[in-house]
Amino acid sequence: MSACHDCPAATAVIPGAGTPKTVALVGPPNSGKTTLFNRLTGLRQKVANFPGVTVEQHTGIADLGDGRAVSIIDLPGIYSLAARSEDEQITADVLNGRRKGTPKPEAILLVLDSTNLTRHLMLAAPILALGVPTLLILNMADDLRRRKGKIDLDVLSHQLGAPVAMVAARSGEGIDQVFAFLTKTLTPPKPVELPILQEVPKCRQWAGAVGKRASYHAPAPPIWTRRLDSVFLHPIAGPLVFMLVVIAVFQTIFSAAQPLMDGVRWLFDTSGAWVADHVAQPAIRSLLVDGIWAGVGSVIVFLPQILLLFLFIGILEDSGYLARAALIADRTMARVGLQGKSFIPLLSAYACAVPAILATRTIENKRDRMATILIAPFMTCSARLPVYTLIIAAFIPNRPVLGSLLGARAASMLGLYVLGFLAAVTTARILKSSVLTSKRTPFMLEMPSYRWPTLQSLGLRLWDRAKVFLYRAGTVILLVSLVLWVAAHLPLQNGQTPPIEQSFAGQIGHAIEPLIQPLGFNWKIGIGLITSLAAREVIVGTLGSIYGMESQGHSLDLQRALQHDLSVAGAIALLIFFAFAMQCMSTIAVVRRETGSWKWPAIQFTYMSTVAYVGALIAFHIVK
Amino acid sequence: MLQLTGNKTGSYTLLELQKGDTAFLDKINLPADDARRLMELGFLPGMRVTAGHCAPGGDPRVFQVDGSEVALRRETAAHLTIRTDAPGVL
Numbered sequence: 001m002s003a004c005h006d007c008p009a010a011t012a013v014i015p016g017a018g019t020p021k022t023v024a025l026v027g028p029p030n031s032g033k034t035t036l037f038n039r040l041t042g043l044r045q046k047v048a049n050f051p052g053v054t055v056e057q058h059t060g061i062a063d064l065g066d067g068r069a070v071s072i073i074d075l076p077g078i079y080s081l082a083a084r085s086e087d088e089q090i091t092a093d094v095l096n097g098r099r100k101g102t103p104k105p106e107a108i109l110l111v112l113d114s115t116n117l118t119r120h121l122m123l124a125a126p127i128l129a130l131g132v133p134t135l136l137i138l139n140m141a142d143d144l145r146r147r148k149g150k151i152d153l154d155v156l157s158h159q160l161g162a163p164v165a166m167v168a169a170r171s172g173e174g175i176d177q178v179f180a181f182l183t184k185t186l187t188p189p190k191p192v193e194l195p196i197l198q199e200v201p202k203c204r205q206w207a208g209a210v211g212k213r214a215s216y217h218a219p220a221p222p223i224w225t226r227r228l229d230s231v232f233l234h235p236i237a238g239p240l241v242f243m244l245v246v247i248a249v250f251q252t253i254f255s256a257a258q259p260l261m262d263g264v265r266w267l268f269d270t271s272g273a274w275v276a277d278h279v280a281q282p283a284i285r286s287l288l289v290d291g292i293w294a295g296v297g298s299v300i301v302f303l304p305q306i307l308l309l310f311l312f313i314g315i316l317e318d319s320g321y322l323a324r325a326a327l328i329a330d331r332t333m334a335r336v337g338l339q340g341k342s343f344i345p346l347l348s349a350y351a352c353a354v355p356a357i358l359a360t361r362t363i364e365n366k367r368d369r370m371a372t373i374l375i376a377p378f379m380t381c382s383a384r385l386p387v388y389t390l391i392i393a394a395f396i397p398n399r400p401v402l403g404s405l406l407g408a409r410a411a412s413m414l415g416l417y418v419l420g421f422l423a424a425v426t427t428a429r430i431l432k433s434s435v436l437t438s439k440r441t442p443f444m445l446e447m448p449s450y451r452w453p454t455l456q457s458l459g460l461r462l463w464d465r466a467k468v469f470l471y472r473a474g475t476v477i478l479l480v481s482l483v484l485w486v487a488a489h490l491p492l493q494n495g496q497t498p499p500i501e502q503s504f505a506g507q508i509g510h511a512i513e514p515l516i517q518p519l520g521f522n523w524k525i526g527i528g529l530i531t532s533l534a535a536r537e538v539i540v541g542t543l544g545s546i547y548g549m550e551s552q553g554h555s556l557d558l559q560r561a562l563q564h565d566l567s568v569a570g571a572i573a574l575l576i577f578f579a580f581a582m583q584c585m586s587t588i589a590v591v592r593r594e595t596g597s598w599k600w601p602a603i604q605f606t607y608m609s610t611v612a613y614v615g616a617l618i619a620f621h622i623v624k
Numbered sequence: 625m626l627q628l629t630g631n632k633t634g635s636y637t638l639l640e641l642q643k644g645d646t647a648f649l650d651k652i653n654l655p656a657d658d659a660r661r662l663m664e665l666g667f668l669p670g671m672r673v674t675a676g677h678c679a680p681g682g683d684p685r686v687f688q689v690d691g692s693e694v695a696l697r698r699e700t701a702a703h704l705t706i707r708t709d710a711p712g713v714l
Contacts, residue, residue, distance in 0.1 A: 079664035084657065116691040119666055200663035204690075218691060233677035233686070327679050327686070327695050334697075340684070442658050442700035444665055447686055447693040 020106035020186060022071050023062075024095060026127060027111030028120055029077035030448040032139040034058075036111055036169035037074040038456050040178065043463070057102070064183050073105065081126040082198070085364040095130055107133045107186050109178065114138035114166065115149060115219050115449075121207035124160060125194050133186035134162045137178065142168040143449075149219030156214035161190030170454055225320075225449040232324050242328050245321070246347075249312045260304035268297035283497075287485055295481025295541040300473050302537065305382050307462050309351035314461045317344075318453035323445060330443060336425045337432025339363070339443050342372040346424070349379035353587045355465070357594055367436040371428055373594055374604055377582050378424035380417045383536040387578050388416055390540055394559040395571040412575075419579045423611065476585060480534045484527075484542060500546055519577065519616045520570025520624070529583075536583045569623035573616040581612035638687065638701035641675035647706040649673050649689075654703045666690030667704060 025040075027033040037045070041060025058074035075094060076087035083089035090099065097104025110127050112120035117138065127134060138144075138151070157164040163181060167174035195206035231237050272293040279285040316322045322344055330340030341363045349356035356376045363369040396409050487505040489497045500506050501523075508530060509523030516526050524546050528539035540558075547561040566574070582588070582605050591601040641647060649671045652659040666689040667673070676693060678685035684697040696704075 079661070082660065084661055119690045119692060122664070200660055201668055204663070204668050229677050229686075233679070235678075235680055239680050323695075327684060330679060330684050330695075330697070331681055340695075442654065442662070443684060443695070443697045444661060444700070445684075445695040446665065447695060 020070055020133075020182065022073065022103045022105045023107045023109060023182065024105035025072055025074045025109050025111065026091065026095070026123075027077060027137075027139075028079050028113070028123055030446060031077070031111045031113045031120060032169050033077060033111045034074060035454060035457055036109075036137065036139060036167065036178075037072065038454075038460055039169050039172060039175055041072055042456075043460070045460070062179075062182070064179055066183065068183070070182055072109075073102065078123070080123060080197075080200075080203075085361075087361060095127075095132070105132065107135070107182065109135050109137055109181075111137045111139050111169075114140050114144040114151065115147065115222075117151065117216055118207050118211045118218070119204070121210060122200070122203045124210075125203050125206060126197050128160060128162060128189045128192070129194055129197060131188050133188050135178065135181040136160060136162055136164045137167050138164060139167050139169055141166040141173060142171060143222075144219050147219030147222065148217075150215065150217040151211075152215045156210070156216075159192065159210045159213055161192040170451070222449045228450050229324070229447075232321065233327070238324075238328055242325060245316070245325070249309070252308060252312070257305040257308050260308075261301050264301050264304060265297070268293060268300070272297065283489075286489075287482075290545050291481050291485030292478065294544050295484070295538070296473055296478055297541075300470070302382055302386065303466065303469055305385070306351055306469055307466060309348075309382065310355075310462055310465045311458060313348055313351070314458045315453050318451070318457055320448045320450045323447050326445060327447070336428040338371060338428055339365070339368055340445060341443070342368065345372050345376060346379055349376040349381060352381050352383070353377040353379070353584065354468075354590050357587070357590050360594070367432075370595065370600070371431045371436045373591060374431060374600065375424040375427045377584065377587050377604070377608065378420050378427065378580065380420040380579070381536075381584075383584065384416075384420075384578055386537045386540045387532075388413060388575065390543075390558065391562070391571050391575055394562045395566075395568055416575060416579050419576070423580055427607075476534055477538060480531055480538055481541065484531055484545065488545065505546075518620070519573045519613070520567055520620045521574065522565055524565060525570075525574065529577075532583045534583075534585050536578060539578075539583075567624070569620045572623050573620035576619045577612045577616040579612075580608055580615050582608035635705040636707070638673065638675070638696070638704045638706060639698060640706070641673070641687075643675050643677065646672060646674045647708055650705040650707045652704055654700070658700075662700075662704070665694050666692050667694070673706065 025033055025037055037058065037060060040062040044062075045058060045060030060072050060074070061069050062072050063069050073094065075091040078088045078091045081088070081092045081095070083092050093099040094102050095105065095108070108127060108130070110124060112123070124136065136156075138153075144151075153164050153166065165174055165177035165181065167178065169175070195202040197203065232241055272289050275293065276285055276289050279288060313322075316325065325347075326340035326343050329343040333339055333342055342360070345356045345359040345363075348359050353376045356379070357373050360369045360372045360376070363372060392409050392412050396412050399408050484505060487508070488500055488503045490504055491498065493502070497503075498506075501510075505527050506523065509526040512526045512530070513521075513523045516529065521529070524543065527546060528542045531542040532539035543562070544558055547558060562571070588601045588605060591604060592598055595601070635650065636647075638647075638649075649667055649669055651669060652662055652667065654662070667687075668690070671690055674688040676686040676688050679695075682698070684695045685701065686693050686695045687701075
């Protein structure tokens, strides 16, 4: 049986028809659209935001195998073209050619879940009504077969006036039909009778009738999903599994990442030593080793940790467990005025607030989304780890707290995580009961069937994240390191670099000293606070450089140098400060982009800095 | 199948369904916008709905409807009225 059906050229062939330049990938959420996108484009894809809005635009190049290629846009998942969220608005605009900067697609690949065809077919009506050449892709063909579902493709294609292909994106089955469609001359769908698009019941009736005529036999219920849910959503086992998953994720991030991070650190130490040996000019050597290597290296060390966290989030999301986690977390989130859908972004915020804020776009309620964006930077992101690790190791003795279970250092770390979480929750409550009160919109969350995550999808996710992270290290952090190095070496005194205390950096540190003295910080910490406005972890590199330069090349042990300069009360104040402060340019920039104005990031920065300052002040005076 | 034999007055809602119970959706008493999304997810009047698992404490609950499983909070489920006889529309 030939599964791809060419419709006869009854309608006029569009001028210049042939290979399309731009093809849109459209489909409901959970139709396996992204897996198909990865399958079609592989590594040749890029992620950017649609200009002016928060919605991520995934575009990629698909080779058609005969030297020609097409550009594919993966549009956000939609249920209909009646826009309810920003995602749907963008999809509708792109398909209608109303989105500036994005060409109107010359063809549409409509991806539907073949195991849930009747409901998904509802989307075919508004898409076919656009009159753009369309291929209907019935995805998850393997699932349909296994669960004994059936459909007559010839009749379906005839009913819809458009070609239909059975595909299993996960295994690659049937992908050649998609390429075949794109290589052939494109023709708009044949006019067929479509329902009134505004009325959902009419669309559903139409979809039901089409399915019936094409002898669609719905598959048996997914047995494994039901079995797994009876554990994962069990009244007692469910929450236990949930806790175990969260603990396992944290445990792995902290322990399993360590050897990898040591490896990266070793690479930087070794290469830094090699550079020091091979560059004769002292100023350039210092710039390279103390400036660039120390600054950028102290940040790249965290790449393994961040990738591990994203690997976990990827597995949880692709397998379908994350939807269950959101369900279990919903009531807890509701207590602070948020909803289960906020759980996913907040969990990601433990890695980094930037992807977390991007992930909030799945929250349809604008005010819930805003509240989630505003509290996300309170969650203990991985950039705080180097700061916490350094100060805790220097000031907290490693004695047991709960027998051999929990040491004082681990307990302090855990305490800081709890502190960030409490700050987030309290802020959410305040926001949701004041400026961001909202009529609660219904919480509707589809539970997808469980599936094995594909290596390709996970790999592409990590690749994407690594690129973003390294880009940041190579731009922002490199720049801060360079500026700091220059500021620490000027103005020249008699042709010599000045002692750090008299350098520009030292002068700035001294200038803000009166402000931070009540917190127990001196001017060196002050320089660190300023440089860490770019990113929290920069303070570690900065202090490393300052103490390194101060001792004139004999790099003092950073921990001992800190013990000399900072009281225990000051150290605790510094921890508290970093738990609350919004020291991150990337987050500020992404909040600006997501909320569309400087107002919110300005409020957020002021609020978090105030909380940090007051918190540190209180902590300093209590401990002192 | 659910037996709605209680002497409770007024209409029954999805809240009355225990795990495994099945009924037919009657009306969605929510603003047009929310009702539309619910319908797109499968909650169409006349559709067969089965109650499934729930989060600890019974809220939210998963409902099987039109080949999908969708979780709703109690506050939403309370606005979806049900009946036990098949209307035979779809």
